[in-house]
Every structure is written in C-alpha cells, then in structure tokens.
Amino acid sequence: MDLDCDLILPCRDEAASLRDLLPRVPEGLRVVVVDNGSTDGTADVAARLGAKVVTEPRPGYGAAVHAGVEAATATYVAVMDGDGSFDPAELLPLLDDVRSERADMAVGRRRPVARGVWPWHARLGNGLVVTWLRRRIAMPVHDIAPMRVVRRRQLLDLGVEDRRFGYPVELLDRATRAGWRFTERDVGYHPRAEGTRSKVSGSVRGTARTARDFWRVLS
Numbered sequence: 001m002d003l004d005c006d007l008i009l010p011c012r013d014e015a016a017s018l019r020d021l022l023p024r025v026p027e028g029l030r031v032v033v034v035d036n037g038s039t040d041g042t043a044d045v046a047a048r049l050g051a052k053v054v055t056e057p058r059p060g061y062g063a064a065v066h067a068g069v070e071a072a073t074a075t076y077v078a079v080m081d082g083d084g085s086f087d088p089a090e091l092l093p094l095l096d097d098v099r100s101e102r103a104d105m106a107v108g109r110r111r112p113v114a115r116g117v118w119p120w121h122a123r124l125g126n127g128l129v130v131t132w133l134r135r136r137i138a139m140p141v142h143d144i145a146p147m148r149v150v151r152r153r154q155l156l157d158l159g160v161e162d163r164r165f166g167y168p169v170e171l172l173d174r175a176t177r178a179g180w181r182f183t184e185r186d187v188g189y190h191p192r193a194e195g196t197r198s199k200v201s202g203s204v205r206g207t208a209r210t211a212r213d214f215w216r217v218l219s
Helices: 015-024 042-048 061-071 088-099 120-137 152-158 167-177 204-218
Strands: 005-011 029-035 052-055 076-079 105-112 148-151 182-189
Touching: 005 015, 005 042, 005 061, 005 088, 015 042, 015 088, 029 042, 029 061, 029 088, 042 052, 052 061, 061 076, 061 152, 061 167, 076 088, 076 152, 088 105, 088 148, 088 182, 120 167, 148 152, 152 167
Parallel strands: 005 029, 005 076, 029 052, 105 182
Antiparallel strands: 076 148, 105 148
C-alpha cells in the first residue's frame, strides 16, 4: 500500500494511551510520535509498536506538531491528539476530502460520546474563540480542528509561527485568510485513556493557560 499520509501524534506522557491507540491506526497511515518531554516511557512504547519517534525538547503543542510536520515525508499529514480521545479510523474520510481536492484542509468537529467528556470550561473557551473567528474572518468551521488533514508542503508554506497552544487557532486564522477550502466532519470525542491527564482541559488552570495562548495569537 502506498503510504502517502503521515499521522502526527504530539505526545507528553501518553504511554498508557498509545498501547491501545497505535494498533488501531488504519493501514495507509504511517505514525510519527513526537515525544514532548515525557517521563513515562512514551517514546519506548511508540517505537516498540512501530511508530517513528521524534524528540522535541521545546515544550508546547505547536512545537511538537511543527517538529512532526518537519519530520514527516508523506504528501499528506494528519494531526490528532495521542490521548485516546479520538478514533484514528475517522481520519480516513478527512484524508479522502483532501486527496480528492474537495478541500485544502479537512477538519473534525468534536461530538462528545458521553456526558463529562468535554469539561464545561474547555468547551466554553473553545466556543468563544470559534465564535470570534467566525464573525471576524468568516471562518467556516465550528471547532479548532482537533483532528485535521492537509498537504504537508502547503502547511509548511502557510508559515504558522506559534509553538504553544495557540497553534491551531493561528493555523485556522492563516488558512482562512489565505482562501483555503475546508470540509468539516463530525468525529466522536471519547474519554481520555485511563492513566493520562489533559494538559488543556484537565483543569480550569490548564484551560485558562490555553485561552491565554489563543488570544495572544489573535491580538
């Protein structure tokens, strides 16, 4: 099978989730795990399960994603959290949207599968940012692209600069202003793997820190 898409998983202390997640990645997606300062053996688990492992010592979601994009070699790149909250099979329709040129970027819109999966503070912060972007620049999507697929070269040429949690917001802002075509599909949002903790939505403090990064990008 022609492996034309690399799946980038930015990870920090996600060993517990990768044991279940990596075996479920569909054929045709080559996995690049970016270890962003883990202390739980994330890199060893990823390598043992066949993933390419990249080490990014600079802390931050954007730093990890960018390192993964630079290390990727496929025509397309997919990005998804490595915490077990998404089903990697749901990337395939997004990939098809970009391969078929229906979209420059295909993104997922979270649909929680159970109550409590998406804490109120994280959902509120996400909603405020999305509403602001939709009104300010007519961004056509309804979430901050927690799952996404794009052509690797096109993404690098876009020049996203943020290396913290503001990365996806800057990405959407730049892509919208550049006239990119989007498709958006509902994706299930599941509880995180047991033994892991969200750096963003796991606490009000984490959400506030992320919101600060969002607004810094947009100011």
